[in-house]
Amino acid sequence: MEFEQPFFDLTERYVRGTCSEQEKQHFEASMANDPEFRKKAEEHMTFLKTLSGYGRRRETRRVLDTLHEELLRDNTATLTAPRPRPTLIRKYWPMAAVAASVALISITGTLITTRSLEERQKVYYQELRRNVEQIQKSQHRIMANIASSAKEEADPYAGRYVGTGFLISTQGYLATSYHVVKDADSVYIENEQFGRLKAKIVHSDPAVDISILRIVDTTRIALRSLPYTISKTEADLGEDVFTLGYPRNDIVFGEGSVSASTGYLQNPKAYQISVPANPGNSGGPLLDHKGNLVGIISGMQTETAGATFAIKSGALLETLAGMPVDSLNRPVLLPRRNYIRNAGRIQQIKRWRELVFMVKVYKN
């Protein structure tokens, strides 16, 4: 069967209901009997329906558009009133503000409680130089409390910081801790034997905390030789050691033993020793039972009781060897013989106390 113009005409008329009764019967019979006819016819009917549906829809939309125009005309004001569109910032700024203030509080809180890492370490490791002013103030307070009407005479020679130092050669060279003399304007040394002498810093090694001083007027000291030697070997664990120093205005003896062969934070150039030490002991000599120098007192650990640290004598020798030659007008001649090896402790101390000086540091 050919699906041509007459067929579509018929289908159309059937859909519109304009065909005759005979045609209608013929169409319905064909629909029932001929599947191919039926398929074609249905396809065409669907298409026509879509087409007319499209027409209706277009009409409806046109009507709605006019309605919309009307609506807009009627109440333009209410419908098109500018509405604040919530932007992202406006929507979230309260939350952002809260988050920012929380961050601010926690950051400042952390900073206040911890300050900085460096300062916290300083708290654990205390350098043993003496801040004279501070101590004098507390002494004043104690005195005032006790009773006294007697006016304190301010010591015009009191330095800003006080440490300990000791002679390492007959030419007037002394060793002390770098942190005692750092930033110094002038340095004076003082002990019972030689009185008060001016000294100059000739070399500093901040890495190992050692400074070398030289007495300006060497004629004031007349020493033929020094009675000890500087130990080239490391002290053994448990070895008896003692020190002399100026934690107060008189020389103080302290003894103990080598507790560990490394210093603060495993520093291999220092010992841990069980010698009681106080501010002012810094730079003092650490001596073994023969009276030989094994180290220089440098500091203590604050959170551990009885943990004092001393720089090893080997580090001192290295520093001396590393001194630039032109920074000295005379080479350092180190003591070579120990005359007090077999003497008793008391005799050793009697010889040594002449060589140990209070180091007074002045600065603005």
Add this chain to the structure above:
Amino acid sequence: MHYFDELIITEIRKNNTVALRELYKTHYPMVLNMILTNSGTEPEARDVYQDAIIAFYERVQQPDFVLTCKVKTYIYAVCRRLWLKRLYEKKRYVGKIEEGDPFLQIEEELLDIEETEQRLRAMHTSLEGLGEPCRSILEDFYLNNHSMEEIRDKFGYTNTDNAKNQKYKCLQRLKKMFFSGYNPLT
């Protein structure tokens, strides 16, 4: 059911334009507000709202239609779904559209809306691509229900059979374009 709703539906079934206008005016501010507060613009609101109204309008014409909720609720639900779908297509909305309002039973209708919409859009593009005078002949005959005689006179054919012949050819072309999914835009 609400008296007003019932009245509207009855009147719309009678093709009453006044009822349609009332319906249109009553619910537009609500939909406009919803779409403006959900990152939409006024033209978009108008589009969505008209789609929903047309869907409602055509649905009401069907004899088996029973409204299970208030008209306002129905319109709102349909608009919401249509708008979410548009947002989804614009990649502005990443949630699941299917959630919410299962009691309204508008799922089927929404499917209908979309399917019809697609079919009608294909018809529109086909008609647009047909060219003159075919388009005008077909529109006059099928959409505006002009008679063959009127068409013959309007387009200057010598007799009705010629006009019919031309109309037939045009219809065949349109049909071919429509079924092959002809779309000059893509």
